[in-house]
Amino acid sequence: MSVVPGLFNYWVAVFLMMAGFYVVIAQGNLVKKLVGLALFQASVFILYISIGKVAGGHAPVISEAVSLYSNPLPQVLILTAIVVGVATTAVGLALVVRIQEAYGSVEEEQIYRLDQADAQLKDQSKDPAEERTQDPGDRLQADQHRPKQPGHNPAARSGHEAD
Amino acid sequence: MIDIVLLGFLVLTAVAAIRLRDLFAVVMLFGIYSFLAAGLFMVLDAVDVAFTEAAVGAGITTVLMLATLRLTQRYEAAPRRQRLLPLVVVALTGAVLLYGTLDAPLLGDAQAPAQQHVAPRYIEQGLNEVGTPNLVTAVLASYRGYDTLGETVVVFTAGLAVLLLLGITDVAPLRPGRRVIDDQVVLHVIVKVLIPFILLFGAYVQFHGDFGAGGGFQAGVIVASGLVLYDLVFGDGEAQRVIPPSWLSRMAALGVLLYGGVGLLSLLRGKALLDYSALSPVALSGQHLGIMLVELGVGITVFSVVLAIFYAFSGRRKQG
Amino acid sequence: MRLIEHLPVLVVVLPLLAAPLCVLIGRQALAWPIGLVTAVASAGAAAQLLWQVSHRGTLSYALGGWAPPWGIEYRIDLLGGYVLLLVTVIAALVLSFARRSVEREVPAARRVNFYAALLLVQAGLTGIVVTGDAFNLFVFLEVASLASYALVSMGSDRRALSAAFNYLVMGTIGATFILIGIGFLYMMTGTLNMQDLAARLPGVSDSRTLRAGFAFISVGVGLKLALFPLHFWLPNAYTYAPSVVSALLAATATKVALYIMLRLIFGVFGLTFAFQQLPMGSLLIVLGVVGVLSGSLVALFQDNVKRLLAYSSIAQVGYMALAMGLGSATGVSAALLHLFNHALMKGALFLALGAVTYRLGATGLKDLAGLSRQMPWTCAALVIAGLSLIGVPASAGFISKWYLVLATLEQGLWPLAVVVLVGSLLALVYVWRIVESVYFSPWDNSRTAVQEAPLSMLLPIWLLVAANIYFGVYTDLSVGIALQATAVLLGGTP
Numbered sequence: 013m014s015v016v017p018g019l020f021n022y023w024v025a026v027f028l029m030m031a032g033f034y035v036v037i038a039q040g041n042l043v044k045k046l047v048g049l050a051l052f053q054a055s056v057f058i059l060y061i062s063i064g065k066v067a068g069g070h071a072p073v074i075s076e077a078v079s080l081y082s083n084p085l086p087q088v089l090i091l092t093a094i095v096v097g098v099a100t101t102a103v104g105l106a107l108v109v110r111i112q113e114a115y116g117s118v119e120e121e122q123i124y125r126l127d128q129a130d131a132q133l134k135d136q137s138k139d140p141a142e143e144r145t146q147d148p149g150d151r152l153q154a155d156q157h158r159p160k161q162p163g164h165n166p167a168a169r170s171g172h173e174a175d
Numbered sequence: 176m177i178d179i180v181l182l183g184f185l186v187l188t189a190v191a192a193i194r195l196r197d198l199f200a201v202v203m204l205f206g207i208y209s210f211l212a213a214g215l216f217m218v219l220d221a222v223d224v225a226f227t228e229a230a231v232g233a234g235i236t237t238v239l240m241l242a243t244l245r246l247t248q249r250y251e252a253a254p255r256r257q258r259l260l261p262l263v264v265v266a267l268t269g270a271v272l273l274y275g276t277l278d279a280p281l282l283g284d285a286q287a288p289a290q291q292h293v294a295p296r297y298i299e300q301g302l303n304e305v306g307t308p309n310l311v312t313a314v315l316a317s318y319r320g321y322d323t324l325g326e327t328v329v330v331f332t333a334g335l336a337v338l339l340l341l342g343i344t345d346v347a348p349l350r351p352g353r354r355v356i357d358d359q360v361v362l363h364v365i366v367k368v369l370i371p372f373i374l375l376f377g378a379y380v381q382f383h384g385d386f387g388a389g390g391g392f393q394a395g396v397i398v399a400s401g402l403v404l405y406d407l408v409f410g411d412g413e414a415q416r417v418i419p420p421s422w423l424s425r426m427a428a429l430g431v432l433l434y435g436g437v438g439l440l441s442l443l444r445g446k447a448l449l450d451y452s453a454l455s456p457v458a459l460s461g462q463h464l465g466i467m468l469v470e471l472g473v474g475i476t477v478f479s480v481v482l483a484i485f486y487a488f489s490g491r492r493k494q495g
Numbered sequence: 496m497r498l499i500e501h502l503p504v505l506v507v508v509l510p511l512l513a514a515p516l517c518v519l520i521g522r523q524a525l526a527w528p529i530g531l532v533t534a535v536a537s538a539g540a541a542a543q544l545l546w547q548v549s550h551r552g553t554l555s556y557a558l559g560g561w562a563p564p565w566g567i568e569y570r571i572d573l574l575g576g577y578v579l580l581l582v583t584v585i586a587a588l589v590l591s592f593a594r595r596s597v598e599r600e601v602p603a604a605r606r607v608n609f610y611a612a613l614l615l616v617q618a619g620l621t622g623i624v625v626t627g628d629a630f631n632l633f634v635f636l637e638v639a640s641l642a643s644y645a646l647v648s649m650g651s652d653r654r655a656l657s658a659a660f661n662y663l664v665m666g667t668i669g670a671t672f673i674l675i676g677i678g679f680l681y682m683m684t685g686t687l688n689m690q691d692l693a694a695r696l697p698g699v700s701d702s703r704t705l706r707a708g709f710a711f712i713s714v715g716v717g718l719k720l721a722l723f724p725l726h727f728w729l730p731n732a733y734t735y736a737p738s739v740v741s742a743l744l745a746a747t748a749t750k751v752a753l754y755i756m757l758r759l760i761f762g763v764f765g766l767t768f769a770f771q772q773l774p775m776g777s778l779l780i781v782l783g784v785v786g787v788l789s790g791s792l793v794a795l796f797q798d799n800v801k802r803l804l805a806y807s808s809i810a811q812v813g814y815m816a817l818a819m820g821l822g823s824a825t826g827v828s829a830a831l832l833h834l835f836n837h838a839l840m841k842g843a844l845f846l847a848l849g850a851v852t853y854r855l856g857a858t859g860l861k862d863l864a865g866l867s868r869q870m871p872w873t874c875a876a877l878v879i880a881g882l883s884l885i886g887v888p889a890s891a892g893f894i895s896k897w898y899l900v901l902a903t904l905e906q907g908l909w910p911l912a913v914v915v916l917v918g919s920l921l922a923l924v925y926v927w928r929i930v931e932s933v934y935f936s937p938w939d940n941s942r943t944a945v946q947e948a949p950l951s952m953l954l955p956i957w958l959l960v961a962a963n964i965y966f967g968v969y970t971d972l973s974v975g976i977a978l979q980a981t982a983v984l985l986g987g988t989p
Contacts, residue, residue, distance in 0.1 A: 022276040024182040029675075030269040031189040036664060038261035041251040043198055043243055045664060047205050050236055051189060053671055054212050057228070058185075060678050061221045066290060067283030071220045072310040073387060074302050080285075082220035083294045084301075084310040086681070088319060089630055090224050091311070092326045093674060095392060096637045098231050099333035100667050102484050103644055105243040106340040107660045109491060112247040114653035119252045123657050130654060275679055275707025288699075292685030293564050321558040321567045325622070325634035328511060332615050332638060335518070336645030339608045424608075428515035435512040441560075448504045450560030 021062040028055035040120040042111065046104045053097040060086045060093075181215045196251040202240040209233035222388040223311045230396040235481060238403070242488035306459040307385040307466065315390065316466040320449045324434050327473050331431050334424065334480035341487040343420040359408075366408045373401035381474050382467070391470040395477025403485050415486065423483040430476030434469045441465075499543070503556040503569045503625055506540040506579065507635075509533050511618035514611040523603055526610040527594045533614060534587040537621065541583040545576035549976070553983075555627070563627065564688035570627030574831070574980040578754045579624045581835055585746045585842050586617045588955040593739045595949055596849050600737045601649055609649060615642035616743065620751045629677050629763075630687045632755065633670065636719070639751075640666045643744060650735040658731035665728040669718030672711045679708030693763045700768050709773065712759055720752035722816055723786035726809045733805035738849030741801065745808055746842035750834050753815055760819070761827065761984050770822045779820025784914050786813025791921035795928075800851075800858045803925055804844055807884065810918060811837045817911065818899050824981050825902040831977040833895035836883070836966065840892055843880035843959035847873050850948035850956060860928065865938030869945045872953055874933045876960045881926035883963040886919045890967040894974065 032055055035048025064086035072084035112118050115126055185208060192204040209232030216225035280287030297314055305313040315323050377398035384390030406414035438449040446453035451465030513533040517526050548554055548571055556569040571579065590613065601609050619639025626632050644666065648659035681687060683704050684695040699705055714725070721729040733741045760769050769775040790810030797803035811833065818830035848858050850873045855862055867874040883890035886897075896915060903911040947953075966973045 019276055019279065019281060021178070021182070021282050022279060023273065024186060026269055026272040026276065028185060028189050029272065030265050031186075031193060033268060033668075034261060034265045035193055036668065037264060038258055039193075039251070040254060041198065042660065043240065043247060044201060044251055047192065047198075047201055047240065049664065049667055050205060050232075051192065051208060052668075054209060054228070054232060055189075056671055056675055056678070057224070058212060058215060059675070061216055061219045061224060062282055063287075063289055063678065063682050064221070065219045065283050066285050069220055069283075069285075071222045071388075072298065073222070074308040074310065081298050081310070083290055084297055084314050085294050086289070086678075087221045087224050087311050088314045088322075089687075090221070091227055091315060091392065092322055092630075092634060094224070094227050094231055095326050096329050096634070098236050099329050099641060100637070100663065101236050102239055102333050103336040103340070103641060104660065104663050104667075105239050106337045106484075106487070107644075107648060107656060107663065108243055109246045109488070110340055110648070111656045111660060114656055118247045122252075127654055127657060130652075271707050271710055272675070275704045275711075278702035278704045279679075279682055287682070288685040288695075289682055290685070292695075293687075294685065296565055317559060318561050318566055319559075319630075322628075322631055322634050324511075325631065325638060328514075328615065328618070328638050329634070329641060331515060332612070332641045332645070335514075335608050335611055335615070336641060339605055339612065339645050340648060342604070424518050425521065428517075428519040431515040432512060432519065435508065435515075438508070439512075442501055442504070447556065447560045448501070448508065448558055452560060 021065075022059060025055050025059040025062060028058065031055075042108045042118040042120065042123075043105070045120075046101055046108065049104070050097065050101050053093070057090045057093060060090050178215065178218050181211055181218065185211050185215070196253075197249065198244055198251055199241075199249055202237060202244065205240065206233050206237035209236065223309070223384075223390065223393075226388045226393050230393050230400075234396060234400060239484065239488060242485075246488070246491055246493050304458075305462045305466075307462075309385055309387060309389075312384050312390055312466065312470075316469055317451060317462060320465075320469060321438075323469070323473065324431075324438065324449070327431055327434055327476050330476055330480050331427050334427050334476075334483050337484045337487050338424060341491060343423075343483065343486045344490045344492075362408055366404060370401050370405055373404070374398055377401065381470065384470060385463070385466065391473025392477050394470075395474040396481055398474075399478045399481035399485070402482055406485070406489070414482075418482065420483065420486050423479045423486070426479035427476045427483065430472045430474070430479065433472035433475065437465055437468045437472070501556075502540045502544050502547075503554055503571055504558065506537050506544065506583065507569075507618055507622045507625055509537055509540070509618075510614045510621065511638075514614040514618065517607055517611040517614065521607055523606045526607045527590075527597070530593070530610040530614055531587070531590045534583065534590040534617065537617065538580070538583040538587040541576070541580040541621075544571055545580045548573055548576040549979075564686045564691045567631050568627040568688055568690075569625050570690065571625055572980075573976065573983045574754070574757065575624050577831070577976050577980050578750065578834070579621060581838055582620050582624060582747045582751065583617070585838055586613075586620075586743065588842065588958060589613075589739055589743045589746070589846065592742070592846050592849065592952050592955040595952060596737070596739050596853055599853050600651060600739075605649065609646070612642045612646050613739070613743065615639070616646065616748075620747055623751050624754055627689050628687050629680065629689055629692065629759075633674055633677060636673070636755075637670055639748070640670065640719075643740075643748065646740040647732050647736040647744075649737050649740070651737075652735050654731065655735035658728075658735045662728045662732045665718055665725070669715040669725075672715030672718070674715075676708045676710075676712030676715060679704050679711065683708070689758070689763050693765065696764060696768065700772065705768075706773060709764055709769070709775075713756075713775070716752055716756045716759065717782075720749055720756060720816075721809055721812050723782050723789060723809065723813060726786070726790075726812070729809060730802055730805040733808065733845075734799060734802040738845065738852045742842060742845035742849055745804070745845050746838045749808065749812055750838050753812075753819075753830065753834050756819065757827065757830070757984060766822060766985060776820045776822045779816045780911065781820075783813045783815070783817030783820055784911070786810060786816060787914060787918040788813075788921075791918050791925070794925045795921060797925075798860050800860060800863060800929060801845075801848055803929070804841065804848070807922065807925065808837075808841060810922070811841075811884075814896075814899060814915065814918065817914070818902060821902050821906055821908070821911075823902060823905060824978075824985055825898065825905050827985065828974075828977045828981045829895060829898035829902045831980060832898050832973060835973055835977070836891035836895045836963075839959055839963050839966065840880050840883045843876060843956055843963060844884070846952070846956045846959065847876045847880065850952045853948060853952065854945040860932045863929070863932050864936035865933070866945075867934045868938050870947045873948050873956070876953075876956045877933065878926075878930055879960050880963060881929060883967065885922045885926055888967075889964065891963045891973075893967055894970050898974075 032052030064083035069082040070078040213225040213229040301313040380389040381394030441453040444453040455461035553572040622635030718725040794806035883892035886892040
């Protein structure tokens with residue numbers, strides 16, 4: 013009966029991974045998808061850290077009183093993976109904010125329908141005017157003027173950005 | 176035993192997060208999940224990881240998700256799509272995963288290949304070769320220091336990406352809603368007292384990573400949190416007077432360049448990239464110096480990027 | 496150590512640090528020169544490295560001064576050198592093209608960060624090709640991917656945003672799958688170094704963990720490769736991204752993903768494990784065939800040329816998968832040749848479209864009608880690269896398709912040769928649609944006349960087109976290296 017407790021951590025980690033994965037692929041709200049993605053990744057971390065655990069071991073910080081240490085390598089890998097995960101989530105969330113502004117919705121189905129409509133409307137027409145979705149006013153690069161929109165066609169602003 | 180309890184709660188949290196449609200609650204559950212995971216990591220002897228997960232997962236990610244909710248909508252629309260295909264895919268993936276665990280070494284097995292190869296040298300020689308009692312720092316900043324450079328670049332890239340997407344706007348003066356917090360004298364006083372300690376703690380974590388849990392990532396997050404707290408309580412844009420946004424992308428770049436610069440310095444002195452023994456005739460002090468510098472680089476980049484992302488999200492006004 | 500010995504690392508570190516340098520300097524006018532100089536320097540380093548590898552054998556570099564497997568190793572063999580040179584040269588060409596295109600398509604305030612992101616994509620991709628450590632591969636894959644998501648979102652159509660989001664979600668799932676796979680491998684062997692893994696895996700090849708690890712890595716890489724049915728992110732991402740980004744990604748990102756697959760499946764897991772213990776060969780062949788046929792068929796019905804080419808890319812990935820699935824040396828060589836040639840073809844095509852966008856602002860078939868009278872050089876480039884795509888003799892595309900057919904016939908699988916031919920026929924039809932619109936349709940005189948693309952854009956385009964023709968006629972170099980690289984990969988490194 014040592015198999016079940018021995019693999020228990022892994023199995024729960026697998027369940028958690030699948031819970032997160034399910035949210036990503038099955039649910040339509042973009043923010044929720046990102047939450048699911050983050051859950052999925054966090055569960056993978058649990059899997060990895062479980063690999064490194066040594067029974068009766070201690071955290072891998074050398075100290076006089078300890079003789080058996082858990083494996084530091086998976087921990088290092090996961091530290092990196094956590095940071096990579098949050099970086100991805102941050103970029104994803106920024107995209108969601110822009111999508112909300114451009115489409116007026118963060119529901120996948122709604123966005124898909126709007127994209128299809130766009131395809132009908134814009135791609136069929138001969139007019140090369142495109143919807144601009146560039147950010148209206150940002151000054152990060154110490155550019156004091158409103159960013160001049162390049163382009164030989166007076167770009168039509170997206171209706172969703174008008175305030 | 177604690178292990179099992181934590182895992183149980185993790186499962187409950189995950190299931191609840193799937194079923195709820197109030198996204199605010201879902202994000203809170205995610206924060207709880209992250210916190211529980213940090214607890215689990217502690218039980219599994221991964222103290223640095225627990226620290227980072229708590230700061231980064233339960234901290235930053237939750238805050239960013241809430242900031243996004245503020246700018247989008249709080250409730251998820253009713254699901255209408257068919258659920259069968261995703262369920263099948265998930266079941267299949269889960270089955271392959273479970274299949275994969277069947278031949279895995281059991282939890283805690285000291286004879287597992289993972290424990291027998293590569294890792295023993297870190298444990299046995301780490302203190303002698305690198306000089307830091309915290310072996311995770313030894314591996315992170317020295318043995319596998321190049322991965323950490325890559326990781327710092329990832330953080331920088333995320334900052335870059337968010338700035339490309341959102342930019343940082345000049346923030347309008349105090350919004351009407353701020354009056355609510357304005358009245359909270361207690362909050363103001365306590366926060367004023369706390370912030371210096373938070374910043375000090377951040378500095379402590381930055382330099383203490385050699386000896387205990389800590390290091391550049393956690394420190395960068397903590398210091399950034401101090402400034403975020405200041406901004407939240409004292410008003411939009413107050414923090415921007417302390418650290419103007421235009422500095423942030425440059426600081427983030429500086430952090431990466433510091434890390435890379437240490438690596439290039441070793442190169443110029445004839446050794447491999449990031450070989451810290453090139454920094455000093457005494458190998459161990461070279462290691463200490465190298466690790467301190469690269470961790471500093473990491474801390475600067477993480478701090479700047481976290482703060483920049485916060486500014487980008489908080490400065491955005493809900494449109495349309 | 497002399498400077499030249501540091502080249503394996505410099506080829507990655509140069510773009511990696513040039514990106515923050517760009518941001519630090521923060522001046523929009525300097526961003527492009529920094530990008531260009533870095534890309535050209537990397538290409539030069541890659542050329543030198545390929546020369547070194549082909550004369551002296553595999554190069555190894557221990558980062559941090561720690562010997563592998565305790566430290567991270569950079570390891571360049573002939574396969575790596577080949578792909579490295581391809582990626583860096585394409586990046587250099589795309590960057591030399593970029594100045595005007597970016598001026599047109601990206602707002603001034605964003606250009607510094609845009610060029611920094613381009614450099615990061617290059618750094619990430621080269622980092623993947625040069626590394627000998629599985630986890631390091633993951634880290635640099637994420638560097639490249641994250642920068643790509645940001646770059647795709649910079650397209651001017653709002654659909655660029657949803658395309659970037661889908662790309663992010665699918666890409667992250669792929670990367671997480673790869674991470675899971677690496678975890679399983681680590682669980683069974685205790686190491687992350689690819690050479691070390693290759694040595695240790697035969698000892699544990701019966702374990703189910705290993706098979707599961709293999710499955711996850713394959714699916715993860717398949718997602719990045721846009722192998723059918725994991726290709727859904729690609730058409731939108733390539734269509735709505737800025738021209739420079741589409742060109743760079745189309746010509747390099749999927750190639751590097753193929754490299755990862757080759758390296759991991761053939762180099763780490765090994766032919767016996769992947770093909771005999773698991774049905775990887777048959778699976779790749781099936782998916783490849785479906786990819787070729789479905790990609791080509793859907794491309795037929797597209798009205799937007801960028802989208803048409805994106806679906807064509809899916810078909811090309813199908814060919815490469817098919818070649819790999821054959822599991823023979825000829826098959827792998829064919830895949831490598833197609834990798835090389837496809838980069839040249841698609842690079843030229845997307846850059847030419849970038850020139851069209853620069854002048855016209857759109858890439859619909861209707862928009863291109865009669866363009867040959869206004870932009871003769873650009874359209875000629877489109878046609879020649881298109882011919883290469885079909886596989887007309889005397890073009891690079893012909894060489895890779897030829898080897899592919901040879902590889903299928905070698906195994907007696909003539910139905911697959913038929914599939915390759917059918918795919919070429921379909922390519923003929925969709926390229927013809929472009930040619931017909933550009934050359935045989937009247938120019939609508941009510942539209943304002945447009946000029947030919949500027950020289951700074953035409954030069955890189957025609958360099959690639961010339962390469963397509965050159966490598967179609969003088970095959971010694973490309974074929975020779977492909978065959979040798981295959982031998983090194985399959986036979987274990989010297």
